[in-house]
Amino acid sequence: MASKQQVALVVGASRGIGRQVAIDLAKNGYTMVVAAKSTSDAYATKPFPPDPNSQQSTVSTVAREIKEAGGQATAIAVDTRDLESVQRMVDETVKLYGHIDVLVYNSGAIWWASVENTPMKRFQLMQRINVEGLYGTIQAALPHFKNQGWKARIITVSPPIYSRFFRGKTAYAMGKVGMSVLTKGLAMDWEREGKIDMAITSIWPASSIESAATLKIQQTDPESVKDLRKPAIYSDAILAMLRAPVADVNGLIDTDEDFLRTHEGVTDFKKYSVVPGATPRRIMPARFPDLTVAEQADEGRRTDSTKITCGESKL
Template sequence: MSARVNPNGKLAGKVAIVTGASRGIGEAISARLAQEGAKVVASARTAEPGDSRLPGTLHDTVDRIKKAGGEATFIKADLSNAQERERLVEETVATYGPVDILVNNAAITYFIPVIDFPEKRFKLMMEVQVYAPFHLSQLVLPSMIERRSGHIVNISSGAGIHPKPPYSGAGRGGTVYGMCKAALERFTTGLASEVAQHNIAVNVVSPGLVATPGVAVHGLINEQTKDRVQPIEYIAEAVFQLASGDPATQTGGIHYAAPFLKELGREPAELV
């Protein structure tokens, strides 16, 4: 494997929080940012084996980075809880210093038709996928504004695009998920317009279909979709490019990972 950590990379000295980092896309993003010298705080609810029915833990993510020579730690946090979100940022600052990069990747998702969707699950999805990114941004922005430097990257989905007729009636109960991602994208562009004057970039990366444990649980990869599966490196690379880009020219974007990298003329880096 040729991938390695460059302690003097483009993100040297930067402090990054990545949520939903115990597996899948969040783990890959954490590794990619660490490869470029960032000090990464990986956060999720799954710290130890047995914390989740899905494979992958925060220990695994941090061990992967440290074995490659990178700098990382983890902070277990339930992002549906405001106090946990506040603690995540406070402990990050105490450990590494002010936050330079915030990647809002955490999600909890239920695919249920609207007519059957329980209020409790609706509120949980909105809290984790919409309000948590909003609140975490509020928590890191004062320091970013003071230092006139910062990058926020929100992870969205093609589900945020409006369905188009003719409607087949064969939807998978993804309306609430789509609502969350559409709201996250509108938050991104709105916040970008508010903080551009402070040299802070706010962008979205929208992954394609990626073979992650969460995707497997929901059965989203099948005979009809398998040809659309995208390597996870594409998403990690797109996030890195946005987390290291010039806020003056690269902000307020809803970027689809593969076309975005093609536009930049970049190939995804191999991950440690």
């Protein structure tokens, strides 16, 4: 049965940032589909709600939290490494609610180390979950976007492109920057095709956000908690991106803090600090490079591989 409310699918919504985004979207009137690999018997989970950064927090408990707060939510298990699983997730969402208005891709695998110390299996895992998972999810959603008149928003978690990001985490950066390239390229496709109601936007934290990963760091460095922000800053920024006109956010890659400052006029970010009164260190550069070039509008003769007959070629 089609939902009269806007429907948001959050992939990677079991804990941390993804959970917060799903809960805050629900508070703002969205019908929610929360997806991740981990599910559970939400009504057997005690105490409830569980620690949002613990293994006890799953999409099942997140859906229960939303419903007990008066919202509408469905939990779907998905393995973003498996295209068939991704396709089922998207198709089931549309079957349940009739449309997808917002797609948030928050799934991610992380390993920060040198190339020498990043095994091939770890590299492949990151590429499959990060860039391939995003690409597959978008591919699965595109026919549904077409059926609903090309009117939807996509938010993905990927960074501005700058040199320092590659340092010490090249394998991770290869996939994450690939996600940012997808944001730029798909936005250009939609602009060229006249899809004026479609937007894809990338968001990245300006300061570290409390999560299961940061809790592990705190075990060896207790003082690091002073540099953490609550995940609410991320969901507030995403909600602001969804409110913004398509032209302002299609192809935009920005940080949570910078977007809230420039588009919402926020100047005081103290409420987001995990430690009251602390000022978390900014981990992002103050300014990012402009990726455009002087001959930006001149790409020469455009080639479309779908219109080329290659015969036996493996191009």
